[in-house]
Amino acid sequence: MSAEGNGQRHVVIVGGGFAGLGCAQKLAERDDVRVTLLDQNNYHQFQPLLYQVATSLLAPSDIAHSLREVFAGQDNVDVKLAEISDVDAASKTVKANDGGEWTGDALVLAAGSQPNFFQTAGAAENSFPLYSLDNATALRSRILGLFELVDRNPELVDRGALNFVIVGGGPTGVEVAGAIADMINVTVPAEYRSLDASKAHIYLVDLGDALLKPFSDKAHGYVAKVLSDRKVELRLGTGVKEVATGHVALSDGGVIATRCVIWGGGITAAQLASDGGLAPGRGGRIDVEPDLTVTGHPGVYAVGDIANIAGADGRALPQLGSVALQSGKTAAENILAEFDGRPRKSFEYKDKGIMAMIGRGAAIAEVGKNHHEVHGQLAHMAWLGVHASLMTGARDKMEAIIDWGWDRFSKTGGPHVLDRGDAAEINWDDDAVVTAAAAGASPDSEGSPDSPS
Numbered sequence: 001m002s003a004e005g006n007g008q009r010h011v012v013i014v015g016g017g018f019a020g021l022g023c024a025q026k027l028a029e030r031d032d033v034r035v036t037l038l039d040q041n042n043y044h045q046f047q048p049l050l051y052q053v054a055t056s057l058l059a060p061s062d063i064a065h066s067l068r069e070v071f072a073g074q075d076n077v078d079v080k081l082a083e084i085s086d087v088d089a090a091s092k093t094v095k096a097n098d099g100g101e102w103t104g105d106a107l108v109l110a111a112g113s114q115p116n117f118f119q120t121a122g123a124a125e126n127s128f129p130l131y132s133l134d135n136a137t138a139l140r141s142r143i144l145g146l147f148e149l150v151d152r153n154p155e156l157v158d159r160g161a162l163n164f165v166i167v168g169g170g171p172t173g174v175e176v177a178g179a180i181a182d183m184i185n186v187t188v189p190a191e192y193r194s195l196d197a198s199k200a201h202i203y204l205v206d207l208g209d210a211l212l213k214p215f216s217d218k219a220h221g222y223v224a225k226v227l228s229d230r231k232v233e234l235r236l237g238t239g240v241k242e243v244a245t246g247h248v249a250l251s252d253g254g255v256i257a258t259r260c261v262i263w264g265g266g267i268t269a270a271q272l273a274s275d276g277g278l279a280p281g282r283g284g285r286i287d288v289e290p291d292l293t294v295t296g297h298p299g300v301y302a303v304g305d306i307a308n309i310a311g312a313d314g315r316a317l318p319q320l321g322s323v324a325l326q327s328g329k330t331a332a333e334n335i336l337a338e339f340d341g342r343p344r345k346s347f348e349y350k351d352k353g354i355m356a357m358i359g360r361g362a363a364i365a366e367v368g369k370n371h372h373e374v375h376g377q378l379a380h381m382a383w384l385g386v387h388a389s390l391m392t393g394a395r396d397k398m399e400a401i402i403d404w405g406w407d408r409f410s411k412t413g414g415p416h417v418l419d420r421g422d423a424a425e426i427n428w429d430d431d432a433v434v435t436a437a438a439a440g441a442s443p444d445s446e447g448s449p450d451s452p453s
Ligand SMILES: Cc1cc2nc3c(=O)[nH]c(=O)nc-3n(C[C@H](O)[C@H](O)[C@H](O)COP(=O)(O)OP(=O)(O)OC[C@H]3O[C@@H](n4cnc5c(N)ncnc54)[C@H](O)[C@@H]3O)c2cc1C
Pocket: 014, 015, 016, 017, 018, 019, 020, 038, 039, 040, 041, 043, 044, 045, 046, 047, 048, 049, 050, 051, 082, 083, 084, 085, 110, 111, 112, 113, 130, 131, 171, 172, 270, 271, 272, 303, 304, 305, 306, 319, 320, 321, 322, 323, 324, 355
């Protein structure tokens, strides 16, 4: 499965996320280049909208697009389902865990990130991360499963069945907290008539003193007010000590009984960065040169979340979709330059701003060169426009726009489909304490000693 004949140069790309897709699309424009795109899934997933699948606003098919379909019209791109576990940078060869092997004239590593649980006791086992489509559908089923259980047995509320604990006050945590609040305040009362939604509690826990840190102080106040008005309880300046099967223990001594802990507490580079055989870089990511080649390995590129890409100030750029897409395209341009015998160029990130959705009619956006900040309906509309335009296929765009319109003007929300029956199979007697430190804490649903610090 190595590079072969007919005069075409061969590029092997690992990862069909924003970075890998951007790179493959640019390379595919050239007939004298052949691309093998390897991914552990046969689809591209639009991560910024995972939280909308988890909260039933969008269907999984709205945000996942078959990679084979994306490249159906491009004969020089071959998609292969493969989980890559090994990188031999010297020979530009990657190996899959089932023995498959691919060698290119150039190699691009674009395997993204994974959740970082910061060694918090029990977090990996007992919380719901939100990094993949699989994570999103698992979380959706747990949320809907809890609603179904409480609808039949209201006493489960006293055991924390309607307590939702979200860890992390960045975009993922804020967006998911706002979306669960919308479910509980708007769609749940319309559909689960025996469920007393006023008994639900949504907690947003973060060690820092503000939500959405990269935005201004004014924005911090706006986000906190919108979420508080929607009955999200903010626990700022508070860490999570452990996540057990039936409760969360906080650094201030508080304990919250819950069967749904959502982990938006941070990310780290994909496993391939540490286990693939390359020298570990700063913060676990792969160190790259300004032209995006892996330090010490010309001809091997690392792009997107997995790479340590320096910005204009020399500091590593944030792990964002825009950085991934732009770096993937620049890597493709540099590979073509290398094949043509032209000089490679340094990557320059064009920052077009950042935005986050807080819930129905509430968003925040920093746009333009001067990072002009807008809040509320206008930011909400900007968010919808930008995210729809970034989605991969025309059908995905249309379906998402219809679902968003439906959500805006109806009270029934999106597809509340409980497709994983086991999500509702909860052993209510199981509340294992994970650490000795938490052993003294007694889980409680409300009125617990979890007062803000
Ligand atoms: C919940 C959430 C919300 C976000 N919201 C925003 C936002 O609003 N705006 C924004 O700009 N950014 C946002 N981001 C960040 C953005 O999604 C990422 O920066 C971007 O997806 C990174 O692109 P990537 O191509 O580097 O990695 P990914 O998109 O993660 O793609 C990596 C690909 O590699 C594949 N892969 C991984 N390991 C292997 C392996 N060993 N073998 C084969 N394939 C492998 C994966 O299956 C995946 O398809 C968000 C991220 C998350 C998780």
